[in-house]
Amino acid sequence: MTGYLIRGAAVLGGDPTDLLLRDGVVAEVGTGLDAAGAEVVDAAGLVALPGLVDLHTHLREPGREDAETVETGTRAAALGGFTAVHAMANTEPVADTAGVVEQVWRLGREAGYCDVYPVGAVTVGLAGERLAELGAMADSAARVRVFSDDGCCVSDAVLMRRALEYVKAFDGVVAQHAQEPRLTEGAQMNEGELSGRLGLTGWPAVAEEAIIARDCLLAAHVGSRLHVCHVSTAGSVEIVRDAKRKGWNVTAEACPHHLLLTDDLAATYDPIYKVNPPLRSGVDVEALRAGLADGTIDVVATDHAPHPHEDKDCEWAAAAFGMLGLETALSIVQETMVDPGLLDWAGVAERMSYAPARIGRVADHGRPIEVGNPANVLLYDPAVRRVVEPSESASLSRNTPYRGMELPGRVVATFLRGHATVLDGKLQ
Amino acid sequence: MKRHLLSAADLGRDDAELVLQTAAELRELADRPIKKLPALRGRTVVNLFFEDSTRTRISFEAAAKRLSADVINFAAKGSSLSKGESLKDTALTLEAMGADAVVVRHGASGAPHRLAHSGWVRSSVVNAGDGTHEHPTQALLDAFTLYRHLGSTDGGRLRPGSLEGRRIAVVGDVLHSRVARSNALLLRTLGAEVTLVAPPTLLPVGVGTWPVETSYDLDAVLPKADAVMMLRVQRERMTGGFFPTPREYSRRYGLDGRRMATLQDHTIVMHPGPMVRGMEITADVADSDRSVIVEQVTNGVAVRMAVLYLLLGGSEPAVGGEE
Numbered sequence: 228m229t230g231y232l233i234r235g236a237a238v239l240g241g242d243p244t245d246l247l248l249r250d251g252v253v254a255e256v257g258t259g260l261d262a263a264g265a266e267v268v269d270a271a272g273l274v275a276l277p278g279l280v281d282l283h284t285h286l287r288e289p290g291r292e293d294a295e296t297v298e299t300g301t302r303a304a305a306l307g308g309f310t311a312v313h314a315m316a317n318t319e320p321v322a323d324t325a326g327v328v329e330q331v332w333r334l335g336r337e338a339g340y341c342d343v344y345p346v347g348a349v350t351v352g353l354a355g356e357r358l359a360e361l362g363a364m365a366d367s368a369a370r371v372r373v374f375s376d377d378g379c380c381v382s383d384a385v386l387m388r389r390a391l392e393y394v395k396a397f398d399g400v401v402a403q404h405a406q407e408p409r410l411t412e413g414a415q416m417n418e419g420e421l422s423g424r425l426g427l428t429g430w431p432a433v434a435e436e437a438i439i440a441r442d443c444l445l446a447a448h449v450g451s452r453l454h455v456c457h458v459s460t461a462g463s464v465e466i467v468r469d470a471k472r473k474g475w476n477v478t479a480e481a482c483p484h485h486l487l488l489t490d491d492l493a494a495t496y497d498p499i500y501k502v503n504p505p506l507r508s509g510v511d512v513e514a515l516r517a518g519l520a521d522g523t524i525d526v527v528a529t530d531h532a533p534h535p536h537e538d539k540d541c542e543w544a545a546a547a548f549g550m551l552g553l554e555t556a557l558s559i560v561q562e563t564m565v566d567p568g569l570l571d572w573a574g575v576a577e578r579m580s581y582a583p584a585r586i587g588r589v590a591d592h593g594r595p596i597e598v599g600n601p602a603n604v605l606l607y608d609p610a611v612r613r614v615v616e617p618s619e620s621a622s623l624s625r626n627t628p629y630r631g632m633e634l635p636g637r638v639v640a641t642f643l644r645g646h647a648t649v650l651d652g653k654l655q
Numbered sequence: 656m657k658r659h660l661l662s663a664a665d666l667g668r669d670d671a672e673l674v675l676q677t678a679a680e681l682r683e684l685a686d687r688p689i690k691k692l693p694a695l696r697g698r699t700v701v702n703l704f705f706e707d708s709t710r711t712r713i714s715f716e717a718a719a720k721r722l723s724a725d726v727i728n729f730a731a732k733g734s735s736l737s738k739g740e741s742l743k744d745t746a747l748t749l750e751a752m753g754a755d756a757v758v759v760r761h762g763a764s765g766a767p768h769r770l771a772h773s774g775w776v777r778s779s780v781v782n783a784g785d786g787t788h789e790h791p792t793q794a795l796l797d798a799f800t801l802y803r804h805l806g807s808t809d810g811g812r813l814r815p816g817s818l819e820g821r822r823i824a825v826v827g828d829v830l831h832s833r834v835a836r837s838n839a840l841l842l843r844t845l846g847a848e849v850t851l852v853a854p855p856t857l858l859p860v861g862v863g864t865w866p867v868e869t870s871y872d873l874d875a876v877l878p879k880a881d882a883v884m885m886l887r888v889q890r891e892r893m894t895g896g897f898f899p900t901p902r903e904y905s906r907r908y909g910l911d912g913r914r915m916a917t918l919q920d921h922t923i924v925m926h927p928g929p930m931v932r933g934m935e936i937t938a939d940v941a942d943s944d945r946s947v948i949v950e951q952v953t954n955g956v957a958v959r960m961a962v963l964y965l966l967l968g969g970s971e972p973a974v975g976g977e978e
Contacts, residue, residue, distance in 0.1 A: 415764075420861030426764035426788030426833060429860055495772075496765030540773070542742050544763035544786070 229264045230254065230645060236270035236606060238596050240572030246275065248602035251644040256598055268650070270606050273639055276576050278310025278341075278603030280583040280592045282373065282402070282480055283456060283528035284553065286312070286343070288334060289327070290319025295533035295623050297334035297343060300553070302621040303531070305340040305648035307553040308605035308638040311584070311592040312341055316348040317378040323348035323359035325367035332369035340648050341641075344587060347371040349390045349401060353379045358390060365397040372588040375402035377456055378503075380438060382408050387442060391451035398588060400478075402454040403442050405463070406504065410434035415544060417490040417505040425493060427543065430505045432460040439463050443470040443477050454586055455479040457530050459504040461514030468523040478586050480528040481515045483552055483559035488512075488628060498539050498546030499628050502532070520569040525582040529556045533624030551627040554620055558634040561609055566635060591644075602645035609636045621654065656965050659771040659780040663791040663840035671844055672815050675799050677961035678954070679813050682799075684721065685953055694964055695724035701754040703745065704730045704783070705761040710928060711783050711793075714952070715758045718959035724967075727752070742766060746775040754778045755967055764788035779966040787831045792962055793927050794837035796955040797884065798845055800947055803954070804923050805881055819846035824876045826852040826908060827886030827935050828897075830859050834927045835886060839867050852876050854908065856897040873908055877917050884925040885910050885936045901934060911937040915945065923947050 230249030237243055238256075245260035246253060255262070281304065287295035297314070304312050314331050316322035322331060328345035335343025347364035351357055353376045364371040374394060381387045381403060390401050411434045416422050418429025439455055443466060446453035458464060458479045470477040484502060489509050492500040500506060518524040532549025539546050560579065564570040570578070576595075584593020594600040613636075615629040641649040648655055656670050666674070684690050700719040704712050712728065719726045729749065742761070749757060756779040759767045764786030771780040784790040798818070806817030823842055829835040829851045842849050849867040851858065862869055870876050877883065888904065898904045905911075910924065918924075924936075924945045932938050941948060 418860050420864045423859030423861040424836070424865075426786050426836065428787075431860075496768040497772075537741065540741075540743055542761065542763040542766040542769050544765075545742070 230262065230266070231268055231642065231647065232260060232262045232265040233268045233270045233275065233606065236273050236275035238275045239576055240274050243271070246596065246604065248604065248642055248645040251602055253596055253598055253600050253602050253604070256596070268606070268640060272610060273606040273608050274572055275596055276308065276572065276605050276607060277580040277594060277596055278592060278605055278641065278643065279308045279557065279579045280587065280589060281309050281312040281529050281531070281553065282526055282583040282587055283377070283530045284312040284314055285317070285532045285549070286314040286331070287318065287533055289330065293535050293623070297331060298338040298340070299621060299623045300531070300533070301335060301338045301340035301343060302654055303553040305641045305643070305654060306621050306638060307555070308557050308607060308641050309553060310341050310603040310641065310643045311344060311589055313344045313346050313373055313587055315377045316346045316375060317353055321348050321352050322346065323351050325360065325363040328364050328369040328371050329367050341643055342592065344373070344589060345369045345371055346373045346375050346377070346402065349374045349376045349381050350386065355379060355381055355383055355386065358386070358393065361390070361393055361399065362397065365399060372397070372399045373402050373454070373586070374399055375404065375456065377402065377404045380404050380406040380408060382438070384441065384445070388445050388449060391446055391453065392449045395451055400452040400454045400586060402456050403438065404456050405435045405438035405442065407434040407437050415501070416493045417507050419490065419508060421490055421493060425496070427493065432462050432507070435460055435504055436462040436466055440466050443467070443475055446477055447473070447475040452476045453478070457482045457485065457504055457528070458515065458524060459485045459507050459511060461511045464514045464518035464523055468518065471523060478525040478582070479523070480526040481519055481524045482528060482530045483556045484550055484628060486512060486515055486519070486563040487559050492628070496543050498541065498543045499550070499626060501543060501546050501548055502550050503548035516563055516569055519564060519578060525578065526586065527556065527560055527578050528583065529553050533622050534626045535624060539626050549626070551620065551622055551624060553622070555615060555627065555629050555634060557607060557638060558636045561636045562634055565609070602642050604642045605638055606640040607636060608639050611637050613637055658966065660791050660962055660966060661767050661771060661780065661782045662789050663794045663837040663844070665791070666841065666844060668844050671795070671798070671841060674795055674958065674961045674965060675802060675813055677965060678799050678957040681960045682954065682957035685957065691721050691723060693723045695719065695722040695967055698755040698967055699725045699727065699753055700756045700758060700963060701727045701729055701749050703749065703757050703759045704728070705759070705766070706784070708760050708784065710952070711760060714955045715783060715959050717956045719963055721956070722960055722964060724963065727754070742770065743773070743775050746770055750776040750778065756781060756963060758783045760784045762786055781962060781966065784833055786833070788833050789837045790833040791837045791841070792955070792959055793834050794841040795962065796951055796958040797838055797925060797927070798841055799954045799958050800925065800951050801847070801882055804947065805921070816846060818842065821847045821881045822850065822879055823847050823882045823884060824850045824852055824880040825884045825886065826873060826910070828857045828888050828892055829853045829862070829886070830857045831889065831892065832886050838884065839865055843867065850876050850880070852908070854898055874914065874917070877914055878919070880918065880922055882923045882925060883910065883918070886927070887929065887931055888935050905934055909935050909937065910940050912939045915940050915943065918945065925951060927951070
């Protein structure tokens with residue numbers, strides 16, 4: 228057998244066509260293709276999309292292999308239709324040296340389920356005090372282009388300015404976790420009427436918006452690229468929209484959970500809903516959807532954050548922040564954006580593949596399904612509905628907030644450079 | 656009644672009045688030489704205290720013992736809790752020992768809710784104060800005290816609805832106060848009009864949606880109040896930047912003799928304790944005839960007896976005719 232002949236796939240939701248994936252690339256596109264020796268995949272009714280690229284994944288290795296490893300995390304990614312993920316730097320040890328990023332990169336290559344692009348820490352140990360060796364990470368085998376202290380905010384204005392300037396030397400981008408630390412000391416959930424009633428310390432929107440506004444101004448001042456992680460508030464969307472209108476080089480991402488879930492879930496005190504930034508109000512959810520639809524928000528990124536059971540099976544304040552996201556991301560984007568008519572499949576390809584690859588400067592991903600491009604492709608059935616069952620996840624962790632929820636769509640197949648990582652909805 | 660008491664919002668008006676009425680009957684016990692009833696004989700009540708609170712713990716302990724329940728005290732100090740055992744494992748251990756009710760005090764808001772709804776224990780859970788969330792039995796004892804002083808009594812019984820329209824001022828650190836949250840809910844349920852008085856920095860975000868009035872001006876509120884409930888200002892708040900100095904706080908929000916003179920004749924002064932004398936309340940007020948602070952403690956035992964009795968399935972009247 229050589230390659231895969233995909234029959235009747237709707238590329239970006241268009242008319243059914245055949246795709247021949249051979250030698251790692253899209254070899255032919257057209258109707259009535261015939262390819263001797265290729266394994267035929269019946270894609271009638273399926274949408275073909277370019278392999279998804281996640282700008283924001285926590286793979287936990289090294290250090291927290293009880294929560295996730297590069298292998299299990301990339302298996303989950305493949306099941307979610309991803310062919311590339313950016314692995315965040317808040318591991319133990321922190322990915323703040325060439326050695327650690329190369330280790331993560333190598334683990335990804337060995338796992339083989341999707342390409343792993345390590346994100347380098349902006350500051351040593353995420354401590355926010357001095358720059359990590361950004362150049363060494365950029366020049367390493369891992370070729371790091373995205374730098375982030377995610378989990379912590381680079382709150383020092385001078386340090387942020389220097390980071391934005393410094394990464395220009397290798398066309399890098401600083402991905403900011405926007406959280407003013409003093410305004411969010413001990414913060415547990417969205418600050419609002421509900422946090423007051425529940426007695427949970429509030430995480431006010433202004434703590435995110437103030438940092439984003441400052442960083443947009445800094446990026447404009449020094450002429451650098453800024454990427455804003457997990458935008459969660461209506462005010463943040465407005466600030467990013469304004470920055471783009473001014474022509475500043477600012478991009479932003481939103482997470483699936485912020486597109487679907489709202490802060491009233493905190494009333495259960497079940498920390499499965501505890502995440503940073505927190506679930507916000509319905510008004511914020513609407514603003515994020517609108518921002519994603521009009522391009523203010525460039526990217527859907529998962530912020531896949533696995534945690535072992537005991538870190539969620541406890542009281543809210545003691546629980547870890549974060550939720551799984553890789554295997555449900557596309558379904559949630561269908562539910563919140565495609566089905567309501569806010570985004571078509573071409574828009575999904577842009578927000579979940581092309582744009583994140585562009586921002587991460589990943590050349591071999593985020594390319595249209597056209598002859599000659601790397602065969603990073605996924606097949607998706609938007610017609611089925613499924614109930615999320617945490618035990619079916621390929622992740623080592625089970626902290627999905629969607630347990631028992633019925634979501635549309637299912638990834639049927641994922642191809643990484645023409646090699647099937649997922650077929651018939653199952654890992655290969 | 657529901658199976659757990661986690662929030663004052665769990666109590667509808669009928670439930671709340673049933674608890675208070677039962678407490679009124681049980682309160683009579685306090686004046687008898689033998690203060691014990693057999694109602695909960697053979698039942699086990701666990702006091703699970705993750706935070707120091709001697710007052711609340713001994714109040715629950717006295718309540719359970721007066722109903723003849725077996726009491727196990729489980730405190731953070733000197734137990735596995737200080738060695739890092741989780742809430743869940745502690746709960747499972749207590750469950751295995753056969754607790755019928757778990758009275759829990761915890762520093763994390765919602766911890767009793769988790770205990771009740773996570774499938775860790777089958778017993779009834781009573782919230783004895785969780786973080787900055789709620790303290791429903793404190794609100795019940797406050798309501799009980801208010802009934803005794805402001806509600807007309809009919810031969811020892813509390814007359815339902817007699818808090819209707821009464822004005823209660825709750826003064827102090829509302830933001831961090833579980834007592835204020837529970838009182839705002841319960842007193843409203845009972846028909847009283849609650850005014851929260853605090854500097855703006857010590858009122859929660861969204862307080863405007865609560866069924867209460869708010870004010871920054873204590874002097875304007877006092878002359879109309881039927882009861883004034885002073886809240887403790889914890890030491891760590893004094894340096895937390897919520898107000899400039901303790902002295903300024905006392906000047907603007909403390910209850911002293913001068914302010915007490917502006918109260919109506921029948922107005923009572925309450926405090927959940929422990930007081931910081933000289934901070935939110937001066938000694939002459941705390942020790943005055945208007946102060947019902949010591950009585951609140953006595954009432955606390957009666958109210959907690961009523962709660963335990965009703966939660967653990969007491970269907971007969973708690974106080975039988977013959978014992």
